[in-house]
Each structure stands twice: as structure tokens, then as C-alpha cells.
Amino acid sequence: MTPLEIALALAASLPALAFSSPPANGDLAESPTSGESGDRDPNEVARDAFAAGEYDVAAEAFEQAFDATGDPSYLFNIGRVYEEKGDLDRAVEYYELFLDQGGVTIEARKAAIDRVDVLERILDRRAKPEDEATPLPPPMPPQQPDPVVEMTPVRQPDPAKLERARRLRIAGIVVAATGGAALVGGATLGGLALRQDALLDDEEIALEDRRRRVDAVETYALTTDILLASGAAVSITGIALLAAGIVGKRREINRVSLDASVTRRGIAVRGRF
Numbered sequence: 001m002t003p004l005e006i007a008l009a010l011a012a013s014l015p016a017l018a019f020s021s022p023p024a025n026g027d028l029a030e031s032p033t034s035g036e037s038g039d040r041d042p043n044e045v046a047r048d049a050f051a052a053g054e055y056d057v058a059a060e061a062f063e064q065a066f067d068a069t070g071d072p073s074y075l076f077n078i079g080r081v082y083e084e085k086g087d088l089d090r091a092v093e094y095y096e097l098f099l100d101q102g103g104v105t106i107e108a109r110k111a112a113i114d115r116v117d118v119l120e121r122i123l124d125r126r127a128k129p130e131d132e133a134t135p136l137p138p139p140m141p142p143q144q145p146d147p148v149v150e151m152t153p154v155r156q157p158d159p160a161k162l163e164r165a166r167r168l169r170i171a172g173i174v175v176a177a178t179g180g181a182a183l184v185g186g187a188t189l190g191g192l193a194l195r196q197d198a199l200l201d202d203e204e205i206a207l208e209d210r211r212r213r214v215d216a217v218e219t220y221a222l223t224t225d226i227l228l229a230s231g232a233a234v235s236i237t238g239i240a241l242l243a244a245g246i247v248g249k250r251r252e253i254n255r256v257s258l259d260a261s262v263t264r265r266g267i268a269v270r271g272r273f
Helices: 003-011 042-051 055-069 073-085 088-100 104-128 159-199 207-253
Strands: 149-153 257-263 266-272
Touching: 042 055, 055 073, 073 088, 073 104, 149 207, 159 207, 207 266
Parallel strands: 149 266
Antiparallel strands: 257 266
């Protein structure tokens, strides 16, 4: 028996002297021995033969004891003998004969069933081909080398140019706001001029008041024209400065462009300044 089979058999087996302690009807009675070997009790002969490793002699002696007494414990012991011999098929056969007998206790039947279960598992394992050839997996296709990426170092934007662009944006915002304020002032004065001009149509106004209002209307109109013209010019200038600052920042940030191409070694990424 292989080490695994022995371990399985012993794990579910009775103690090592189970063959000498029948699972039913108590211990076997031993007949008194005489001086001649032929007068010895078959049970005693079987025990001595089993201890000496003479399993065929032990099995035959237990057979004689069973024929003489009909005690089913001898069938169990024969199964134990064949189990130790390694003839598991015969061992299972005698354990099953033992189970078919009457007058066997529940504990004894359970012990025999456990041994039959273990031995049948070992026999099933032996029946399976152990050297069955395992098909080899198909060869793996040759792997392509990983692409090599070549990159040109990316130049960082010039901080001085970024600062100049930032100042241009700030100046553009301030100038555009100033121009907008001038436009608002011009529009306000224009509204006042129109209001004063409308009051001149009143016939009840004295001549001196009419002259003052005419002078005020002319002053408002002139100032309105100046504010509107200058405000428009200043606003345009501020917008131009703001646009220059934004464009300068984007141009400096986007000054580095990358392009990729496939080379014989893989993928190459190049930078253009």
C-alpha cells in the first residue's frame, strides 16, 4: 500500500488490535492449547500467524474458526488480515460478508462500514490512470517588443513674457474702464443738453435766462462730443491692450507643439519650438 492509502485506511480504522477484538459478541474465546501444534485453536494460530506477517496462514485459520463456530467476528478478522496484506478487494469482500451476518451490533456494523468506505475510495483511486499524459499547451506566439517612446523635453514658458502679458491685461482693463466711464459721462451730458434745449421752447423765459441756457446747451453739447470721442478711443485702446495680453499669454503657453510618428523602434514624439 502507498503511504496515502495506509493513512486513509488507518484514519478510519479501528485500533491496531481490532482483529483480536471482534466487533461483536465480546472477545473470542481461546481454546486451550496442547503440546501438538495440530491441536492448537485456529483462533490462536491465526493470531500468531498475523503477528508474524503470515497473512495467508492467518486468513485460513480464521476461516477454520468461522466454519467451526459461525461467529461473524472471524469474518471481520479475515477482512483485517487481507487489509494488512494489501489485498483490498478480498478485504472489502469479507467486510461485506460480515455485514450480512445476523447478531452483529450497531457499533460493529459502523466500524465495518467505515472500513469499507475507506478501502473503496482507495480502490477507486487505483483504478484511475496515474500516468495519463497531459496535453501540452499550444506554443505561445512570439511577443512584439513594447514600442519605444522618444520625447523631446518640453520648454517651460518664459516667466518674463508671462508677466508682461499679465501687465498688458491689467492696463487694458484699466484703460477700457476709463474709456467706458468717459462714454457714460458723455452720454449723461448729452442728456442734459437735450433737456436744456427743450426748455428753450418755453416762451415765458426771459431773454437773459434764454441766453444762459443757450450757452449751457452749447457747452454740454461740446463736452459730450469730446467725452464720447475720447471715451471711444480710450475704450478701444484698453480693449486692444487686454487682447494683446491674452494673446501673448496663450502664445507663450502654446509655443511648444508636439507631434508623434511611428518609427522602426516604435512611437517617436517630437517637440517643435
